[in-house]
Amino acid sequence: NSVKKSENKNIVIITPSKALLNQTKNRILKEQISWLKKIVVFPEMYSENDNGTVAVLTQERLLRLLKDNPLLHFDTVIIDEAHDLLLQDDRNLMLATCMIVLQKRNESTVFKFLTPFISKSSNLKLRHSKYRIKDFGVGEHLKTEKFYIYDTRNHTGLKIYDQFMNDLYDIDYDKNLSAIDFIKKVAKEKNIIYFNRPFDIEKFASEFCSNLEDVVNDKTIEKAISNLSEYIDNDYNLINCIKKGVIYHHGSMPDNIRIYIENLYKNDRNIKYVITSSTLLEGVNIPASQIFIMDNKKGRGNLKPSDFKNLIGRVCRFGDIFNESNIDLKKLEPNIYLVVNDKYINNCNIEKFIKNNSKVDKEIKDELTNVLLENTTINATNIKKLDQSEEFIENYEQGTIKDYNKRLAKTEIGKSCFLNNIIEIDVFDKELYLQTII
Numbered sequence: 001n002s003v004k005k006s007e008n009k010n011i012v013i014i015t016p017s018k019a020l021l022n023q024t025k026n027r028i029l030k031e032q033i034s035w036l037k038k039i040v041v042f043p044e045m046y047s048e049n050d051n052g053t054v055a056v057l058t059q060e061r062l063l064r065l066l067k068d069n070p071l072l073h074f075d076t077v078i079i080d081e082a083h084d085l086l087l088q089d090d091r092n093l094m095l096a097t098c099m100i101v102l103q104k105r106n107e108s109t110v111f112k113f114l115t116p117f118i119s120k121s122s123n124l125k126l127r128h129s130k131y132r133i134k135d136f137g138v139g140e141h142l143k144t145e146k147f148y149i150y151d152t153r154n155h156t157g158l159k160i161y162d163q164f165m166n167d168l169y170d171i172d173y174d175k176n177l178s179a180i181d182f183i184k185k186v187a188k189e190k191n192i193i194y195f196n197r198p199f200d201i202e203k204f205a206s207e208f209c210s211n212l213e214d215v216v217n218d219k220t221i222e223k224a225i226s227n228l229s230e231y232i233d234n235d236y237n238l239i240n241c242i243k244k245g246v247i248y249h250h251g252s253m254p255d256n257i258r259i260y261i262e263n264l265y266k267n268d269r270n271i272k273y274v275i276t277s278s279t280l281l282e283g284v285n286i287p288a289s290q291i292f293i294m295d296n297k298k299g300r301g302n303l304k305p306s307d308f309k310n311l312i313g314r315v316c317r318f319g320d321i322f323n324e325s326n327i328d329l330k331k332l333e334p335n336i337y338l339v340v341n342d343k344y345i346n347n348c349n350i351e352k353f354i355k356n357n358s359k360v361d362k363e364i365k366d367e368l369t370n371v372l373l374e375n376t377t378i379n380a381t382n383i384k385k386l387d388q389s390e391e392f393i394e395n396y397e398q399g400t401i402k403d404y405n406k407r408l409a410k411t412e413i414g415k416s417c418f419l420n421n422i423i424e425i426d427v428f429d430k431e432l433y434l435q436t437i438i
Helices: 018-030 059-068 082-086 090-105 179-186 198-209 219-231 237-243 255-267 305-312 350-358 383-396 412-419 427-437
Strands: 011-014 038-040 053-057 076-080 110-114 146-151 157-162 167-171 191-194 246-249 273-276 290-293 335-340
Touching: 011 059, 018 038, 018 053, 018 255, 053 059, 059 090, 076 082, 076 090, 082 090, 082 110, 090 383, 146 350, 157 350, 179 198, 179 335, 198 237, 198 246, 198 273, 219 237, 219 255, 237 246, 237 255, 246 255, 290 305, 305 350, 335 350, 383 412, 412 427
Parallel strands: 011 053, 011 076, 038 053, 076 110, 146 335, 191 273, 191 290, 246 273, 290 335
Antiparallel strands: 146 157, 157 167
16 A cells, blocks of 8 residues: 555665565555556666656665665655564664665655564664654454474474463374374475474475375476476476475575475465475465474574564465455464474473463563664673664765764775675775775
Protein backbone atom coordinates (compact mmCIF):
# COMPACT_ATOMS: atom_id res chain seq x y z
CA ASN A 1 0.00 0.00 0.00
CA SER A 2 2.86 2.39 0.75
CA VAL A 3 4.19 1.86 -2.78
CA LYS A 4 0.77 2.27 -4.38
CA LYS A 5 0.28 5.62 -2.63
CA SER A 6 3.74 6.94 -3.54
CA GLU A 7 3.25 8.17 -7.09
CA ASN A 8 5.55 11.13 -7.86
CA LYS A 9 7.61 10.35 -4.76
CA ASN A 10 11.03 8.80 -4.22
CA ILE A 11 10.66 5.56 -2.29
CA VAL A 12 13.18 2.93 -1.23
CA ILE A 13 12.58 -0.42 0.47
CA ILE A 14 15.58 -1.74 2.41
CA THR A 15 15.70 -5.53 2.75
CA PRO A 16 18.21 -7.46 4.90
CA SER A 17 19.08 -10.05 2.24
CA LYS A 18 19.30 -10.48 -1.51
CA ALA A 19 16.83 -13.36 -1.31
CA LEU A 20 14.22 -11.09 0.29
CA LEU A 21 15.10 -8.35 -2.21
CA ASN A 22 14.09 -10.62 -5.09
CA GLN A 23 10.88 -11.66 -3.34
CA THR A 24 9.93 -8.04 -2.57
CA LYS A 25 10.50 -7.02 -6.18
CA ASN A 26 8.27 -9.84 -7.42
CA ARG A 27 5.52 -8.96 -4.94
CA ILE A 28 5.49 -5.36 -6.20
CA LEU A 29 5.38 -6.53 -9.82
CA LYS A 30 2.38 -8.76 -9.11
CA GLU A 31 0.42 -5.74 -7.87
CA GLN A 32 0.59 -4.21 -11.39
CA ILE A 33 0.79 -0.65 -10.09
CA SER A 34 -0.26 1.64 -12.94
CA TRP A 35 2.30 4.42 -12.42
CA LEU A 36 5.25 2.12 -11.72
CA LYS A 37 7.70 1.97 -14.63
CA LYS A 38 10.88 0.61 -13.06
CA ILE A 39 12.12 -1.22 -9.97
CA VAL A 40 15.75 -0.46 -9.15
CA VAL A 41 17.55 -3.40 -7.50
CA PHE A 42 21.14 -2.40 -8.39
CA PRO A 43 22.70 1.07 -7.93
CA GLU A 44 23.69 1.08 -11.61
CA MET A 45 20.02 0.89 -12.64
CA TYR A 46 19.18 4.25 -11.07
CA SER A 47 18.76 7.34 -13.21
CA GLU A 48 17.67 10.69 -11.80
CA ASN A 49 15.59 11.33 -14.92
CA ASP A 50 13.45 8.20 -14.48
CA ASN A 51 9.83 8.69 -13.51
CA GLY A 52 7.75 6.02 -11.79
CA THR A 53 10.68 4.36 -10.02
CA VAL A 54 10.88 2.39 -6.78
CA ALA A 55 14.20 1.22 -5.33
CA VAL A 56 14.43 -2.14 -3.55
CA LEU A 57 17.94 -2.49 -2.12
CA THR A 58 20.03 -4.07 0.60
CA GLN A 59 21.92 -1.62 2.83
CA GLU A 60 25.16 -2.33 0.92
CA ARG A 61 23.58 -1.41 -2.41
CA LEU A 62 21.87 1.64 -0.92
CA LEU A 63 25.18 2.93 0.46
CA ARG A 64 26.73 2.62 -3.02
CA LEU A 65 23.76 4.39 -4.59
CA LEU A 66 24.05 7.30 -2.13
CA LYS A 67 27.80 7.54 -2.82
CA ASP A 68 27.28 7.77 -6.58
CA ASN A 69 24.41 10.27 -6.25
CA PRO A 70 25.35 12.82 -3.57
CA LEU A 71 22.13 14.82 -4.05
CA LEU A 72 19.78 11.84 -3.99
CA HIS A 73 17.19 11.71 -1.21
CA PHE A 74 13.99 9.81 -0.57
CA ASP A 75 10.52 10.80 0.60
CA THR A 76 9.74 7.39 2.10
CA VAL A 77 12.11 4.72 3.40
CA ILE A 78 10.66 1.32 4.31
CA ILE A 79 12.88 -0.89 6.49
CA ASP A 80 11.87 -4.53 6.36
CA GLU A 81 12.82 -6.89 9.21
CA ALA A 82 13.57 -3.73 11.22
CA HIS A 83 14.32 -5.66 14.42
CA ASP A 84 17.74 -6.45 12.93
CA LEU A 85 18.59 -2.79 13.54
CA LEU A 86 18.88 -3.51 17.27
CA LEU A 87 21.94 -5.69 16.70
CA GLN A 88 25.51 -4.46 16.49
CA ASP A 89 27.25 -6.00 13.54
CA ASP A 90 28.75 -4.42 10.44
CA ARG A 91 25.60 -4.81 8.33
CA ASN A 92 23.26 -3.25 10.87
CA LEU A 93 25.67 -0.43 11.63
CA MET A 94 25.65 0.17 7.87
CA LEU A 95 21.84 0.16 7.85
CA ALA A 96 21.81 2.73 10.65
CA THR A 97 24.40 4.81 8.76
CA CYS A 98 22.24 4.83 5.61
CA MET A 99 19.23 6.01 7.57
CA ILE A 100 21.15 8.78 9.34
CA VAL A 101 22.55 10.00 6.01
CA LEU A 102 19.10 9.88 4.38
CA GLN A 103 17.61 12.02 7.15
CA LYS A 104 20.48 14.50 6.82
CA ARG A 105 19.73 14.84 3.10
CA ASN A 106 16.00 15.23 3.68
CA GLU A 107 14.70 16.05 7.18
CA SER A 108 11.16 15.29 5.98
CA THR A 109 11.96 11.68 5.08
CA VAL A 110 9.35 9.28 6.47
CA PHE A 111 10.75 6.03 7.85
CA LYS A 112 8.45 3.01 8.08
CA PHE A 113 9.72 0.14 10.21
CA LEU A 114 8.21 -3.29 9.57
CA THR A 115 8.80 -5.91 12.25
CA PRO A 116 6.89 -8.39 14.42
CA PHE A 117 9.63 -8.53 17.06
CA ILE A 118 9.92 -5.13 18.73
CA SER A 119 8.59 -4.79 22.27
CA LYS A 120 9.26 -1.03 22.53
CA SER A 121 9.05 1.03 19.36
CA SER A 122 11.15 3.90 20.76
CA ASN A 123 14.14 1.55 20.65
CA LEU A 124 14.25 2.13 16.88
CA LYS A 125 15.23 5.81 17.31
CA LEU A 126 18.72 6.53 15.96
CA ARG A 127 21.30 9.00 17.19
CA HIS A 128 21.86 12.10 15.01
CA SER A 129 18.29 11.88 13.66
CA LYS A 130 15.14 13.89 14.23
CA TYR A 131 12.28 11.56 13.33
CA ARG A 132 9.59 10.78 15.88
CA ILE A 133 8.23 7.29 16.45
CA LYS A 134 4.54 6.41 16.23
CA ASP A 135 3.63 2.75 16.46
CA PHE A 136 0.82 0.72 14.97
CA GLY A 137 0.55 -2.81 16.32
CA VAL A 138 -1.44 -5.74 14.99
CA GLY A 139 -2.28 -8.49 17.48
CA GLU A 140 -2.63 -11.93 15.91
CA HIS A 141 -3.75 -15.03 17.80
CA LEU A 142 -5.25 -16.99 14.94
CA LYS A 143 -2.36 -19.42 14.51
CA THR A 144 -1.30 -21.64 17.42
CA GLU A 145 1.84 -23.71 17.01
CA LYS A 146 2.26 -27.19 18.44
CA PHE A 147 5.74 -27.61 19.89
CA TYR A 148 7.38 -31.01 20.13
CA ILE A 149 10.73 -32.18 21.46
CA TYR A 150 12.32 -35.38 20.18
CA ASP A 151 15.66 -36.06 21.86
CA THR A 152 17.87 -38.42 19.85
CA ARG A 153 20.83 -37.70 22.14
CA ASN A 154 19.35 -38.86 25.44
CA HIS A 155 16.58 -41.04 23.93
CA THR A 156 13.88 -39.52 26.14
CA GLY A 157 11.26 -39.92 23.42
CA LEU A 158 8.66 -37.46 22.17
CA LYS A 159 7.21 -34.66 24.31
CA ILE A 160 4.69 -31.96 23.53
CA TYR A 161 4.96 -28.49 25.07
CA ASP A 162 1.82 -26.57 26.03
CA GLN A 163 2.71 -22.88 25.78
CA PHE A 164 -0.47 -21.90 27.68
CA MET A 165 0.11 -24.18 30.67
CA ASN A 166 3.90 -23.86 30.35
CA ASP A 167 4.42 -27.57 30.82
CA LEU A 168 5.64 -30.61 28.86
CA TYR A 169 3.85 -33.93 28.47
CA ASP A 170 5.21 -37.28 27.37
CA ILE A 171 3.80 -38.94 24.27
CA ASP A 172 3.98 -42.69 23.80
CA TYR A 173 6.42 -42.95 20.90
CA ASP A 174 9.46 -44.92 19.79
CA LYS A 175 12.44 -43.49 21.74
CA ASN A 176 15.21 -45.00 19.62
CA LEU A 177 14.72 -43.45 16.20
CA SER A 178 17.55 -41.57 14.56
CA ALA A 179 16.94 -37.96 13.60
CA ILE A 180 16.63 -38.99 9.95
CA ASP A 181 14.14 -41.78 10.65
CA PHE A 182 12.07 -39.48 12.88
CA ILE A 183 11.86 -36.78 10.20
CA LYS A 184 10.88 -39.31 7.54
CA LYS A 185 8.17 -40.72 9.81
CA VAL A 186 6.41 -37.42 10.63
CA ALA A 187 7.15 -35.44 7.44
CA LYS A 188 4.34 -33.70 5.57
CA GLU A 189 4.06 -32.31 2.05
CA LYS A 190 6.53 -29.42 2.61
CA ASN A 191 9.17 -29.46 5.35
CA ILE A 192 11.90 -27.08 6.51
CA ILE A 193 14.96 -28.55 8.22
CA TYR A 194 17.06 -25.90 9.98
CA PHE A 195 20.80 -25.99 10.63
CA ASN A 196 23.13 -23.13 11.51
CA ARG A 197 26.22 -23.83 9.38
CA PRO A 198 26.58 -24.53 5.63
CA PHE A 199 28.90 -27.45 6.40
CA ASP A 200 26.24 -29.12 8.58
CA ILE A 201 23.56 -28.44 5.97
CA GLU A 202 25.45 -30.18 3.18
CA LYS A 203 26.62 -33.03 5.39
CA PHE A 204 23.09 -33.75 6.63
CA ALA A 205 21.69 -33.40 3.11
CA SER A 206 23.99 -36.18 1.87
CA GLU A 207 23.15 -38.45 4.81
CA PHE A 208 19.42 -37.75 4.56
CA CYS A 209 19.24 -38.34 0.82
CA SER A 210 21.04 -41.68 1.12
CA ASN A 211 17.96 -42.81 3.06
CA LEU A 212 15.41 -41.69 0.44
CA GLU A 213 14.16 -43.16 -2.82
CA ASP A 214 14.53 -41.30 -6.13
CA VAL A 215 11.58 -39.25 -7.36
CA VAL A 216 10.40 -40.78 -10.63
CA ASN A 217 8.43 -39.43 -13.60
CA ASP A 218 8.80 -35.75 -12.68
CA LYS A 219 9.70 -33.68 -15.72
CA THR A 220 10.32 -30.51 -13.67
CA ILE A 221 12.93 -32.30 -11.56
CA GLU A 222 14.48 -33.86 -14.64
CA LYS A 223 14.78 -30.42 -16.24
CA ALA A 224 16.30 -28.95 -13.05
CA ILE A 225 18.89 -31.74 -12.95
CA SER A 226 19.76 -31.12 -16.61
CA ASN A 227 20.05 -27.36 -16.08
CA LEU A 228 22.26 -27.64 -13.00
CA SER A 229 24.45 -30.27 -14.64
CA GLU A 230 25.01 -27.99 -17.62
CA TYR A 231 25.46 -24.82 -15.59
CA ILE A 232 27.70 -26.20 -12.84
CA ASP A 233 28.78 -29.86 -12.93
CA ASN A 234 27.31 -33.35 -13.17
CA ASP A 235 28.74 -34.18 -9.74
CA TYR A 236 27.28 -31.15 -7.95
CA ASN A 237 25.90 -32.56 -4.68
CA LEU A 238 22.68 -30.54 -4.97
CA ILE A 239 21.76 -32.56 -8.06
CA ASN A 240 21.79 -35.82 -6.09
CA CYS A 241 19.56 -34.21 -3.48
CA ILE A 242 17.02 -32.94 -6.02
CA LYS A 243 16.70 -36.49 -7.36
CA LYS A 244 15.40 -37.42 -3.88
CA GLY A 245 12.99 -34.48 -3.54
CA VAL A 246 15.38 -32.43 -1.38
CA ILE A 247 17.08 -29.07 -1.80
CA TYR A 248 19.52 -27.30 0.47
CA HIS A 249 20.08 -23.58 0.72
CA HIS A 250 22.71 -21.43 2.48
CA GLY A 251 24.63 -18.17 2.11
CA SER A 252 27.69 -19.73 0.46
CA MET A 253 25.72 -20.73 -2.63
CA PRO A 254 25.60 -18.51 -5.75
CA ASP A 255 22.61 -16.16 -5.78
CA ASN A 256 21.20 -17.41 -9.08
CA ILE A 257 21.31 -21.02 -7.87
CA ARG A 258 19.50 -20.09 -4.66
CA ILE A 259 16.75 -18.24 -6.53
CA TYR A 260 16.38 -21.13 -8.98
CA ILE A 261 15.96 -23.80 -6.30
CA GLU A 262 13.63 -21.60 -4.22
CA ASN A 263 11.27 -21.55 -7.21
CA LEU A 264 11.73 -25.28 -7.71
CA TYR A 265 10.76 -25.93 -4.08
CA LYS A 266 7.73 -23.64 -4.30
CA ASN A 267 6.37 -25.04 -7.55
CA ASP A 268 7.10 -28.80 -7.48
CA ARG A 269 5.09 -30.92 -5.05
CA ASN A 270 7.72 -33.68 -5.15
CA ILE A 271 10.36 -31.40 -3.58
CA LYS A 272 9.30 -32.09 0.00
CA TYR A 273 12.31 -30.89 1.98
CA VAL A 274 14.45 -27.77 2.16
CA ILE A 275 17.50 -27.97 4.43
CA THR A 276 18.51 -24.41 5.19
CA SER A 277 20.17 -21.86 7.42
CA SER A 278 18.75 -18.48 8.39
CA THR A 279 19.54 -17.11 4.90
CA LEU A 280 16.25 -18.48 3.57
CA LEU A 281 14.27 -17.86 6.72
CA GLU A 282 14.82 -14.12 7.30
CA GLY A 283 11.63 -12.86 5.76
CA VAL A 284 11.55 -15.07 2.66
CA ASN A 285 8.17 -16.71 2.18
CA ILE A 286 8.24 -20.35 1.14
CA PRO A 287 5.50 -22.96 1.50
CA ALA A 288 6.07 -25.15 4.54
CA SER A 289 3.80 -27.38 6.62
CA GLN A 290 6.24 -27.84 9.52
CA ILE A 291 9.80 -27.22 10.62
CA PHE A 292 12.48 -29.38 12.20
CA ILE A 293 14.94 -27.32 14.25
CA MET A 294 18.18 -29.33 14.27
CA ASP A 295 20.39 -26.69 15.87
CA ASN A 296 19.83 -24.19 18.69
CA LYS A 297 22.39 -21.69 17.35
CA LYS A 298 22.34 -18.84 14.87
CA GLY A 299 25.71 -17.54 13.74
CA ARG A 300 28.11 -17.57 16.67
CA GLY A 301 25.44 -17.30 19.36
CA ASN A 302 22.37 -19.19 20.50
CA LEU A 303 18.95 -18.66 18.99
CA LYS A 304 17.37 -15.67 20.72
CA PRO A 305 13.60 -15.51 21.27
CA SER A 306 13.19 -13.23 18.23
CA ASP A 307 15.31 -15.61 16.11
CA PHE A 308 13.22 -18.56 17.26
CA LYS A 309 9.97 -16.76 16.50
CA ASN A 310 11.29 -15.84 13.07
CA LEU A 311 12.08 -19.49 12.35
CA ILE A 312 8.68 -20.80 13.36
CA GLY A 313 6.99 -17.88 11.59
CA ARG A 314 8.15 -19.30 8.26
CA VAL A 315 5.76 -22.25 8.68
CA CYS A 316 2.16 -22.17 7.42
CA ARG A 317 2.04 -18.56 6.26
CA PHE A 318 -1.45 -17.09 6.03
CA GLY A 319 -1.07 -16.77 2.28
CA ASP A 320 -0.64 -20.55 2.09
CA ILE A 321 -3.63 -21.21 4.36
CA PHE A 322 -6.23 -18.76 3.11
CA ASN A 323 -6.28 -19.40 -0.60
CA GLU A 324 -8.54 -21.28 -2.99
CA SER A 325 -6.22 -24.28 -3.34
CA ASN A 326 -6.04 -25.04 0.41
CA ILE A 327 -8.86 -26.80 2.24
CA ASP A 328 -6.91 -27.74 5.39
CA LEU A 329 -7.39 -25.34 8.29
CA LYS A 330 -5.26 -27.65 10.44
CA LYS A 331 -2.39 -25.57 9.11
CA LEU A 332 -3.46 -23.02 11.73
CA GLU A 333 -1.84 -25.46 14.18
CA PRO A 334 1.56 -26.10 12.55
CA ASN A 335 3.98 -28.59 14.07
CA ILE A 336 7.32 -27.31 15.33
CA TYR A 337 9.82 -30.08 16.10
CA LEU A 338 12.98 -29.52 18.12
CA VAL A 339 15.06 -32.56 17.21
CA VAL A 340 17.88 -32.67 19.76
CA ASN A 341 21.09 -34.10 18.29
CA ASP A 342 24.84 -33.49 18.50
CA LYS A 343 24.45 -30.01 16.95
CA TYR A 344 22.74 -28.72 20.08
CA ILE A 345 25.26 -27.42 22.61
CA ASN A 346 26.20 -30.05 25.20
CA ASN A 347 24.80 -28.24 28.22
CA CYS A 348 21.57 -27.22 26.48
CA ASN A 349 18.52 -27.56 28.73
CA ILE A 350 15.99 -28.08 25.96
CA GLU A 351 12.97 -27.81 28.25
CA LYS A 352 14.16 -24.47 29.61
CA PHE A 353 14.97 -23.34 26.06
CA ILE A 354 11.48 -23.99 24.74
CA LYS A 355 9.82 -22.39 27.77
CA ASN A 356 11.96 -19.26 27.44
CA ASN A 357 11.17 -18.97 23.75
CA SER A 358 7.56 -20.14 23.45
CA LYS A 359 5.56 -19.43 26.61
CA VAL A 360 2.55 -17.55 25.30
CA ASP A 361 2.54 -14.72 27.87
CA LYS A 362 6.29 -14.36 28.29
CA GLU A 363 7.40 -10.77 27.85
CA ILE A 364 10.39 -10.60 25.53
CA LYS A 365 12.50 -7.50 26.02
CA ASP A 366 14.51 -5.86 23.25
CA GLU A 367 18.25 -6.41 23.44
CA LEU A 368 19.97 -3.27 22.16
CA THR A 369 23.61 -3.53 21.10
CA ASN A 370 23.76 -1.21 18.07
CA VAL A 371 25.72 1.83 19.30
CA LEU A 372 23.96 4.11 16.79
CA LEU A 373 20.62 3.60 18.53
CA GLU A 374 19.62 6.36 20.92
CA ASN A 375 18.61 3.96 23.72
CA THR A 376 21.74 1.79 23.60
CA THR A 377 23.79 2.31 26.75
CA ILE A 378 27.29 3.59 25.95
CA ASN A 379 30.04 2.50 28.31
CA ALA A 380 33.74 1.65 28.34
CA THR A 381 33.20 -1.51 26.30
CA ASN A 382 31.46 0.08 23.31
CA ILE A 383 32.50 3.77 23.30
CA LYS A 384 35.28 3.02 20.81
CA LYS A 385 32.76 1.41 18.44
CA LEU A 386 30.53 4.49 18.66
CA ASP A 387 33.52 6.75 17.88
CA GLN A 388 34.42 4.62 14.85
CA SER A 389 30.83 4.61 13.60
CA GLU A 390 30.48 8.38 13.93
CA GLU A 391 33.84 8.90 12.20
CA PHE A 392 32.64 6.75 9.31
CA ILE A 393 29.35 8.67 9.00
CA GLU A 394 30.98 12.11 9.02
CA ASN A 395 33.69 11.09 6.57
CA TYR A 396 31.07 9.57 4.30
CA GLU A 397 28.68 12.56 4.48
CA GLN A 398 30.16 15.68 6.06
CA GLY A 399 27.78 17.83 8.06
CA THR A 400 25.69 14.90 9.30
CA ILE A 401 26.83 14.96 12.94
CA LYS A 402 26.32 18.22 14.77
CA ASP A 403 29.40 19.68 16.52
CA TYR A 404 31.60 16.90 15.16
CA ASN A 405 35.10 17.05 16.68
CA LYS A 406 36.65 13.71 15.74
CA ARG A 407 38.99 12.74 12.88
CA LEU A 408 38.50 13.53 9.19
CA ALA A 409 40.38 12.01 6.28
CA LYS A 410 43.10 14.30 4.91
CA THR A 411 43.78 12.65 1.55
CA GLU A 412 41.82 11.76 -1.57
CA ILE A 413 42.47 8.05 -1.02
CA GLY A 414 41.33 8.35 2.60
CA LYS A 415 38.07 10.01 1.55
CA SER A 416 37.58 7.40 -1.15
CA CYS A 417 38.03 4.58 1.37
CA PHE A 418 35.16 5.90 3.45
CA LEU A 419 32.95 6.48 0.42
CA ASN A 420 33.54 2.90 -0.69
CA ASN A 421 32.95 1.38 2.75
CA ILE A 422 36.55 0.21 3.28
CA ILE A 423 36.47 -0.87 6.93
CA GLU A 424 39.06 -3.66 6.88
CA ILE A 425 41.93 -1.27 7.61
CA ASP A 426 42.47 1.76 9.85
CA VAL A 427 42.03 4.41 7.17
CA PHE A 428 43.41 7.27 9.28
CA ASP A 429 46.54 5.29 10.10
CA LYS A 430 47.22 4.18 6.51
CA GLU A 431 45.92 7.00 4.30
CA LEU A 432 49.21 8.97 3.96
CA TYR A 433 51.08 5.77 3.06
CA LEU A 434 48.41 4.83 0.50
CA GLN A 435 48.37 8.35 -0.96
CA THR A 436 52.16 8.24 -1.36
CA ILE A 437 51.92 4.99 -3.33
CA ILE A 438 49.26 6.47 -5.63
